[in-house]
Amino acid sequence: xxxxxxxxxxxxxxxxxxxxxxxxxxxxxxxxxxxxxxxxxxxxxxxxxxxxxxxxxxxxxxxxxxxxxxxxxxxxxxxxxxxxxxxxxxxxxxxxxxxxxxxxxxxxxxxxxxxxxxxxxxxxxxxxxxxxxxxxxxxxxxxxxxxxxxxxxxxxxxxxxxxxxxxxxxxxxxxxxxxxxxxxxxxxxxxxxxxxxxxxxxxxxxxxxxxxxxxxxxxxxxxxxxxxxxxxxxxxxxxxxxxxxxxxxxxxxxxxxxxxxxxxxxxxxxxxxxxxxxxxxxxxxxxxxxxxxxxxxxxxxxxxxxxxxxxxxxxxxxxxxxxxxxxxxxxxxxxxxxxxxxxxxxxxxxxxxxxxxxxxxxxxxxxxxxxxxxxxxxxxxxxxxxxxxxxxxxxxxxxxxxxxxxxxxxxxxxxxxxxxxxxxxxxxxxxxxxxxxxxxxxx
Amino acid sequence: xxxxxxxxxxxxxxxxxxxxxxxxxxxxxxxxxxxxxxxxxxxxxxxxxxxxxxxxxxxxxxxxxxxxxxxxxxxxxxxxxxxxxxxxxxxxxxxxxxxxxxxxxxxxxxxxxxxxxxxxxxxxxxxxxxxxxxxxxxxxxxxxxxxxxxxxxxxxxxxxxxxxxxxxxxxxxx
Numbered sequence: 001x002x003x004x005x006x007x008x009x010x011x012x013x014x015x016x017x018x019x020x021x022x023x024x025x026x027x028x029x030x031x032x033x034x035x036x037x038x039x040x041x042x043x044x045x046x047x048x049x050x051x052x053x054x055x056x057x058x059x060x061x062x063x064x065x066x067x068x069x070x071x072x073x074x075x076x077x078x079x080x081x082x083x084x085x086x087x088x089x090x091x092x093x094x095x096x097x098x099x100x101x102x103x104x105x106x107x108x109x110x111x112x113x114x115x116x117x118x119x120x121x122x123x124x125x126x127x128x129x130x131x132x133x134x135x136x137x138x139x140x141x142x143x144x145x146x147x148x149x150x151x152x153x154x155x156x157x158x159x160x161x162x163x164x165x166x167x168x169x170x171x172x173x174x175x176x177x178x179x180x181x182x183x184x185x186x187x188x189x190x191x192x193x194x195x196x197x198x199x200x201x202x203x204x205x206x207x208x209x210x211x212x213x214x215x216x217x218x219x220x221x222x223x224x225x226x227x228x229x230x231x232x233x234x235x236x237x238x239x240x241x242x243x244x245x246x247x248x249x250x251x252x253x254x255x256x257x258x259x260x261x262x263x264x265x266x267x268x269x270x271x272x273x274x275x276x277x278x279x280x281x282x283x284x285x286x287x288x289x290x291x292x293x294x295x296x297x298x299x300x301x302x303x304x305x306x307x308x309x310x311x312x313x314x315x316x317x318x319x320x321x322x323x324x325x326x327x328x329x330x331x332x333x334x335x336x337x338x339x340x341x342x343x344x345x346x347x348x349x350x351x352x353x354x355x356x357x358x359x360x361x362x363x364x365x366x367x368x369x370x371x372x373x374x375x376x377x378x379x380x381x382x383x384x385x386x387x388x389x390x391x392x393x394x395x396x397x398x399x400x401x402x403x404x405x406x407x408x409x410x411x412x413x414x415x416x417x418x419x420x421x422x423x424x425x426x427x428x429x430x431x432x433x434x435x436x437x438x439x440x441x442x443x
Numbered sequence: 444x445x446x447x448x449x450x451x452x453x454x455x456x457x458x459x460x461x462x463x464x465x466x467x468x469x470x471x472x473x474x475x476x477x478x479x480x481x482x483x484x485x486x487x488x489x490x491x492x493x494x495x496x497x498x499x500x501x502x503x504x505x506x507x508x509x510x511x512x513x514x515x516x517x518x519x520x521x522x523x524x525x526x527x528x529x530x531x532x533x534x535x536x537x538x539x540x541x542x543x544x545x546x547x548x549x550x551x552x553x554x555x556x557x558x559x560x561x562x563x564x565x566x567x568x569x570x571x572x573x574x575x576x577x578x579x580x581x582x583x584x585x586x587x588x589x590x591x592x593x594x595x596x597x598x599x600x601x602x603x604x605x606x607x608x609x610x611x612x613x614x615x616x617x
Contacts, residue, residue: 262580423490433520438493443517 020095021147025337028146032080033332034312039076040320040327042069047376048323058280062128077327078131081138084331085111088146096154102179103150103273108185110149110190111142114197114205129310133206135244140211143337156182193420210242224357227252228350231286235346238291239336245291256282264370273367276360280368283324284382285356288325288395292335292345293352295379296402300410301329303403307417310410323376333413344409348402355401365390444489444602447553448477449486449543451511454529455496463500468511476529476591483592487599492522499535500554506539510546517551523602526594528558532581537563541570548574554601558594560584561616566616571616575607578616 046069057065063236086104095105112129115138119128132138161181165174193205230248237244260278267273269280289295298321301314310333317328335341359365366387373385379399383391452458453464454475457516471482473491490525495516502509517518517525525547527540540557547555558577567576579590593614600607 004551212451431495433471435471437519438471438495438516440469440512440516443512 019212020092024088024095024147025091025143026334027091027094028086029084029331029334029336031087032083033328035076035083036080036256036331037316037320038252039073039330040325042072043077043325044320044323044376045069046073047374049300061212074131076136079329080136080327081134081142082108083173085142085146086141088143089150092146092150093153096150097213098150098154098157098182099175099179099304102175103153106153106183106186107142107146107149108181110186111138112146113187113190114141114145114194114384116204116206129379133236136355137210140205140242140379144192144209150189152186152189156185161185170343224277224353227282227286228353230307231349231353232346235292235349236342238330239338239342239345253279260368260370262370267369267371273369276297276357276367278368278370280370280373280386281356281360282387283375284368284377284379284391285398287349288323288324288352288379288398289321291330292326293348293398294326294329294345295324296336296348296399297406298329298342299399299409300324300403300406304407305414307414309417309421310414322378324378325376338413340409340413344406348405351401351405352398355398359390359394365394444487444599445492445522446484446489446598447517447520447525448473448475448491448494449525449527449540450475450494450496451502451530451533452496452498453533454536455494457496458498462499463503465496465498466501467495467497467509469496469516472594479587480591480595483595487595489524489595489598492603493520499533499539502539503535504602506542509539510543513543514546514550517547517553522553524598525553525555526558526598527555528577529579529587529590529594530557530559530561530563531579531584532562534563534566537566541566541574541576544573544574545570556594556597558590558617567616575615576609577614587610 001368046066054066061068087105089107090100090104092107093100115129115133117127117129118125119130120126133141162178163180165177194352197203197205197208200208202211230252234244234248237248243438254278258278259275260280263275263278287293289298298314298318301310302318305311305314312331313329317326317332320328330336333341335345357367360367368386368391371386373382378387379395380392383393383395387394452462453460454549455465455470456474457468458465469600474494477491477494479535480491495513497509525544527544527547528537530537530540537557537559540559544557544561545557547553556575556577557570558579560579560581561567562581570576575597577590577594580586591608597607597610597614
């Protein structure tokens with residue numbers, strides 16, 4: 001079974017490994033990974049799931065103490081698309097063999113060019129860069145812009161439409177002059193695109209992409225099949241770099257919260273709980289450990305992988321992961337636009353939803369009472385608090401099952417990375433040969 | 444498996460067909476056909492440790508000295524296998540490939556073979572019994588990928604000290 005899966009997926013992995021777009025995305029996100037890990041620790045401190053935590057810190061730093069802690073999170077998570085665009089523009093320029101720094105800068109400028117500089121304050125539009133679009137919601141547009149702008153830049157370069165300075169001009173000056181026309185043409189294209197989008201009802205490219213992706217979700221309801229479909233969508237969105245939680249959540253969270261409130265009212269009145277699906281069902285049984293239930297993936301990474309890259313990332317991401325913060329692996333492994341991980345990433349939460357639903361519907365596990373348990377509460381503990389020991393056992397079983405579903409896929413990536421690492425070691429062995437060794441003068 | 448490739452000035456990208464006096468030199472990273480060969484090298488776990496080259500004119504001015512220096516370099520770098528070529532249909536380069544491969548086999552611990560196209564009839568006739576010469580297409584001809592793959596397969600067998608007679612029969616000029 002494993003070898004069959006491997007024989008099917010390895011050629012795909014080979015192809016992916018050589019695709020310059022996917023390489024650019026993979027390497028581009030590495031720019032933001034360390035910063036997201038740092039940000040996630042601050043996020044964790046601000047939302048630590050123990051009672052009294054907030055009060056304790058409020059005594060020292062005042063009521064708004066958490067706003068200090070949310071600042072590093074804002075400076076990383078909330079602007080992560082900026083980092084992604086720079087990183088992808090830079091690494092894609094390397095793939096296209098043009099100047100990397102200019103490629104990154106042109107990508108960023110073109111992306112800002114099509115962004116609306118308007119934010120709503122009390123229904124009045126004022127000038128500003130909307131945080132909504134520079135965070136994870138803007139990444140998908142960012143990826144498209146980085147590719148298109150660097151393509152134009154490289155195309156103009158290849159045509160030779162560049163200003164050449166005479167010899168003797170310092171190289172940095174000559175470089176910046178030679179970037180002038182390619183950058184100008186890229187900007188011109190996006191300038192026109194911006195006008196085109198402004199003439200449509202969507203007003204800008206960001207709204208257009210977001211609306212197009214959101215539309216299929218509008219008809220979903222609150223049944224098991226609906227939830228499964230919604231969460232498959234949610235994870236596909238994440239796969240494309242769009243924060244699926246905020247897209248699907250816009251439609252689905254009000255439903256989940258209403259269902260939770262109904263449960264809580266029944267719980268307080270001592271009546272049987274009416275709904276299996278609720279906010280807690282989602283947070284604690286469907287996607288515990290973050291989207292994709294990646295805590296299972298983290299365990300598989302730590303226990304079954306041998307490549308340094310995956311092991312080190314696993315160690316770093318484990319503590320945030322334990323508390324449901326999984327950006328480090330979503331962007332660092334990455335899971336984004338990584339076809340190898342798409343299947344388990346969608347499958348694990350789907351299986352979690354189906355199994356939990358049936359366990360609750362046949363009475364093996366009590367329903368969630370509707371008592372709000374923070375989403376950062378670690379798994380097993382959160383299950384216990386929500387539904388008693390049965391919930392803790394169910395979470396544990398789901399966690400282990402998830403490890404086995406993720407395992408073959410992460411091992412496949414591990415194998416690839418191991419090969420890459422051994423190649424680097426081999427290369428560094430050869431660094432024993434320096435250029436002096438290749439001199440024929442003394443032979 | 445550590446490989447060294449030997450090129451002329453054209454294959455190494457250091458000169459045109461008129462820049463014949465490029466001196467003996469080397470690069471650490473794969474250049475020229477070694478880059479096209481990378482997927483096949485991966486299959487046989489091969490790694491190009493260096494690409495050495497010299498202009499055709501430099502070689503023709505003193506073939507013995509060039510060959511001696513290349514052999515001395517092999518002793519210094521200790522590769523497993525040396526690929527001389529592919530020389531395609533370039534006559535001077537083909538001659539250098541055949542002679543240098545012969546000398547490396549005779550005087551160093553490395554194993555060498557040459558690669559060229561059928562157009563180099565004189566060189567092939569003079570050397571085919573002394574050294575393995577893998578058949579390649581001429582420059583721009585069909586079947587280059589197969590030829591590169593064959594070169595890698597032969598290199599692997601040589602590095603493993605395996606029986607190469609069947610591969611030589613299949614891939615080389617008879």
